[in-house]
Amino acid sequence: MKKALKVTGRIMLGLLVLLAVFMLVMFVYHRVMLKKEKPLLEPLGQTVEVDGHNMSVYTDGEGAHTIVIMSGSGMVSPILDYSPLYRRLSDTYRIAVIEKFGYGFSDVVDGERDFDTILRQDREALEKAGVEAPYILCPHSMSGIEAILWAQKYPDEVKAIVGLDMSTPKAYTEEELADDGKAMITFYTCLRESGLGRLVLTDSSVSHSLSQHEKDIYKAIAFTKFANKNVANEGTHLASAIDEINSAPKPDVPALLFLSDGKETGGQKWIDAMNDYADGLAKAKVVPLGCGHNVAEEAPEEIEKEMREFIEALGQ
Secondary structure (H helix, E strand, C coil): CHHHHHHHHHHHHHHHHHHHHHHHHHHHHHHHHHHHHHHHHCCCCEEEEECCEEEEEEEECCCCCEEEEECCCCCCCHHHHCHHHHCCCCCCCEEEEEECCCCCCCCCCCCCCCHHHHHHHHHHHHHHCCCCCCEEEEEECCHHHHHHHHHHHCHHHEEEEEEECCCCHHHCCHHHHHCCCHHHHHHHHHHHHHCCHHHHCCHHHCCCCCCHHHHHHHHHHHHHHCCCHHHHHHHCCHHHHHHHHHCCCCCCCCEEEEECCCCCCCCHHHHHHHHHHHCCCCCEEEEECCCCCCHHHHCHHHHHHHHHHHHHHHCC
């Protein structure tokens, strides 16, 4: 018995040593690759100074209508993440993609990331990038809350909202709003800092619509700043932003709301919340897509068709 325990102990020790060596090798390799990948972090769009830091804004196309793409929480690079959709529209409309602080090519900054601050910074970034209102806001996921606030506070700047499976005030339970997400952020941070994330994020797991060079850029951004403190802090202010929305009338701007199958976002509760938000709006259409939450990647053809019809109906 003692001999068996001794052998087992040696095996376990050997496995621990191998694991420690593997982790050390991955950490060193990760640091070497970060230096090698630094040239890939040159912004694809322009950067403007907001609150003393660099914020990335990408623009493309020309037209009578300006579509502003607003990122969902935790997206790696909005410029690349939403390209399968906006590249289909830039031949007719002006496109602007905002990369909030902590996203894409924008800086990671200190301070609270409450929604009023984010909205102020986004508006300033667009102004400095020469993108003039009114806008057709195109929010994905949690940025739907910011878009609603935007329409409430600055109605003259918002011509319409096109929701890409966007969040709505009733989409979250009290438990979800109380969850600060620290455990998930800590997990992703460990993956990023240790280099183990390189084993998870491979070419095959990045959007197939991107070129190889774009995939390399995407991964370089993820390995540098995915799940950083700015992303983590945003979620802690979600409940207060919803309270602010609920304290004012619903902004009655034309809305085209694309809806996923809800499987990644809370199921029927998410679907019911979207339909509830559309109720009472004078001009609102909910379009079920039957796909996952990242609708811009999974259903760009259908979204493009519906968006063109919707925008043309808005007139000039």
